[in-house]
Amino acid sequence: MDKGMFNEHYDAVVIGSGMGGLSAGCNLARNGLKPLVLEKHNLPGGVTTSFVRGRFEFEISVQCITEYGNIEGMGPIYKFFHDELNLDLEFPKMNEGRFFSMKDKDLKTVLPLKKDELIAFINHRVPGSAEAVREYLDFCDEMLRAINFINDNDAQIKPMELIKKHKGIVAASGLTVKEVTDKFKIPKEALDLLDIYWTFTGLPMDMMSFPVYGTVLSCMSSTPVYAPHKTTFEVSAKMAEKLTQLGGEIAYNTRVDKILVENGAVCGVVTNRGEVIKTKHIYSNALPHNVFCNMIDKNDLPVKALKQLNMRVPGTSFLSLYIGLDKSHEELGLNHYMYYFAKDGDINRAYRDMEYLKPSEYFAGMCPNPLIADASPKGTSILHLETITKSSAWASVTAKEYYKTKCELGGALIDEASEVLDIPLREHIEEIEVCAPHTFARYIGSFMGNVYAYDHRVFDSVVIKAMTQEKERPIHGLSFVGNAGLLIAGFPSSILSGKLATVEQVEEYKKGGR
Amino acid sequence: MSKIKLIPGLFALMRMAGTRKKRIKEADFKIRNDIIGQIAKQMHPESLSLVVHSVRAENESVRTYRLISAPDSTSLPVFQAGQYISIKLKIGKSQTSRAYTISSAPYEAEGENGYYEITVRKKPGGLVSEYIFDNWAEGVGVNATGPHGDFFYSPLRDYKDIVAIAGGAGITPFRSMIKQFAEKEHEMNLTLLYGCKNENDVLFEREIDEIIKTHPSLFRRVNVYENAPEGRPQGYLNAEFINSNLEDMQNKTFFICGPSVMYEFLRKEFLKVGNLRRKQLRYEVGGAPDNVTKRKDWPANAECKTVQITVYIQNISYDIPASTIETILTAIERAGLLLDSQCRSGECGICRSKLNEGDVYIITDNDGRRAADKELGYIHPCSTYPLSDCRVTIPPSNPIKGR
């Protein structure tokens, strides 16, 4: 390829343009540094994207946007997008509750959005639970406040300060969700109603790190929740535009094949076309597994990098269905934005079932049309169904069986949703796409097609990661952003992780060095 | 007073930090195998390295090429009957691509002796089809990507009663479907309505008849000729013909493949039939039209002239000439610049680029652009025509490998 497509040197190279990569790039460029973002796909966004089939455009991944609003006012994502990046984005706010069914209990209901209403609702079903539930949710709010505090201070916080101001998160950081809920003595039935968020977090309660789960629960019950308007591809595309306006560069169809290391520190990257680009700072939106197993010369790789990697528990992937229906949501009776389908309250069994290829009993749904009038053409609607799955379960499926397998498992979700909602969905399918771990492996190239990088086990969650981050960094100048960044998996955390990871370089630059 | 106390919490935290340390210490340092990634690569390799195994003339202007995997490469990826491959070629200084449906069946691609067949109609003055006719012979290496495309039967979406409407060389995906359904699936049935110019224009007649004879309950075929031979139906693929050959129109999926004039005609004809749901009609994309100025929405004031496009690729820019009646992609390829393409119909988005300035005409029949891209001025150059001088930012592309 022609010489001179890129500069010889950049202040930073960002591998991948998912939310983590784009926000790292934007934060560097906004502060006067020159980053180059390299993306192997021909679009920005990673899973934060959409695709078009026929007359439909489908959101791939994000159902609702949290941390845009906050308990008190606007949240960290709003501040970053509007105050710092000045992005032209507006998100509609969710104002109706979430549909929830628990099949074995014959329960079909709408869970209120707001904390007070939610507590009253649960108390009505489980009399006498209000006080315990409130205390518990208040404690969850403490987690979110602490995470916001960490973000507001760009993660530059001394442990003593955190203990002084937010001792709750410190006290809970070594605990699982179960250890915490046991203390609050919440009746099982009440807990079941709160635990529907399980479909998004993917670990049984006796393994899941509490601050992670508590933050999610607080976001969902105590803060306003928003929805992507022109799908989250709008966010990705506008961030990519902003990056170049601010003086950064982004190159599509360009895969980083190699990270160059010298004396234990990064010194550049090599692309799939053989271009060598020099830099002292690399922010990788590609997972540590991809980086350490494929991108660094074995001789440059400290043993501890691989040990630290293999210590972690690989996360989860999705079986995700994108359905374009040929009737409006009113005609079909898809009146809610979000749906949760559960069989019973046995989350541990559901977790074990993720390891097998069988129809999932826990899944979530989203129909954007009630909230976003132009989400699909007039007289049509969109339904997105998704369930989490362990990609190891798919390893035995051959390429030949793959299409049939995913259609069968996807078909089971459609039939289950049809039965619960009493809507003959199959009759109205005009377009459909079923994505499995392989699909994610193909498009984002993540290790095993995982969408959530690593399980949020207690020993691998925010506070402990923050404590050990510097000590465990195997290669100087290499940081991870996105799902494998400092925070948790998911849209808001990925954005914030990109910003946080670049803070140190920005400070250094402001002090005069590059 | 919180239920979760700080001091025991700190102990728990320290215990967990200890667990982390211990896990690291005990962990192995083997490189993990990414099995899913490997299967994904097998299904969607970056490129296909193929060799022409044999050539068969179907008639004067149509040839079928049997392609096998090059000796040093892996077996052929699985595909769905109806999908296409994108052939990558360097002709003169231009690197270009063309889509060709795999006309053989998926089961024929399996195993060590697996193959894909593509059936190419020579287009007078056509760059690639003529190149293929002139250059491809047994043993010639071929670069491609794929399989691609959404023109195939989906059990979750489509009816089991399939009506295949083919015009001319548009028979190719249906040859693949009929062979596959006959061999591997017996749930679907397919009625083929085939419109041809004359007797000579009919492709795969004997082969398809053989299959129909052995599976009379699954398949049916009716040809219609513009110039019919003795005793054969004369006429066009129109509402009346379609209606008269089907008991009713409901609960059927129509797969339609042929030239764009046929699509324009059929879209109107289907309106006459009434009550067809959009989900019943699936049109294959067909590439750029032969003469864009004949399109209904071609701007009346557009001139046929040469304009200049400034093309930006990262830090470099080029000024290239372009014709208002050729796509921006063609102008870029003529100039010897690289821009990856796949469907060349506006649908797949592979050629996504940014229009910074200039007037353009966009064919919106298969407009696969995302809403945000439309807002931000992104275009798909394979279906966009420059009406004035333009400035366009294109992504870097990768040169074709080998050969």
Ligand SMILES: Cc1cc2nc3c(=O)[nH]c(=O)nc-3n(C[C@H](O)[C@H](O)[C@H](O)COP(=O)(O)OP(=O)(O)OC[C@H]3O[C@@H](n4cnc5c(N)ncnc54)[C@H](O)[C@@H]3O)c2cc1C
């Ligand atoms: C999904 C799909 C499936 C298809 N399946 C089949 C199939 O099974 N069989 C089949 O026969 N066809 C198929 N086609 C059509 C096929 O892809 C080609 O469009 C067709 O073969 C004509 O290509 P061509 O290069 O010969 O003509 P074109 O080159 O497209 O003709 C246009 C004109 O532009 C000029 N031109 C174009 N590019 C350049 C350039 N870079 N430099 C100089 N001059 C240029 C040519 O000289 C010519 O005059 C399919 C298309 C699609 C989209």
Ligand code: FES
């Ligand atoms: S090549 Fe598919 S949209 Fe241009």
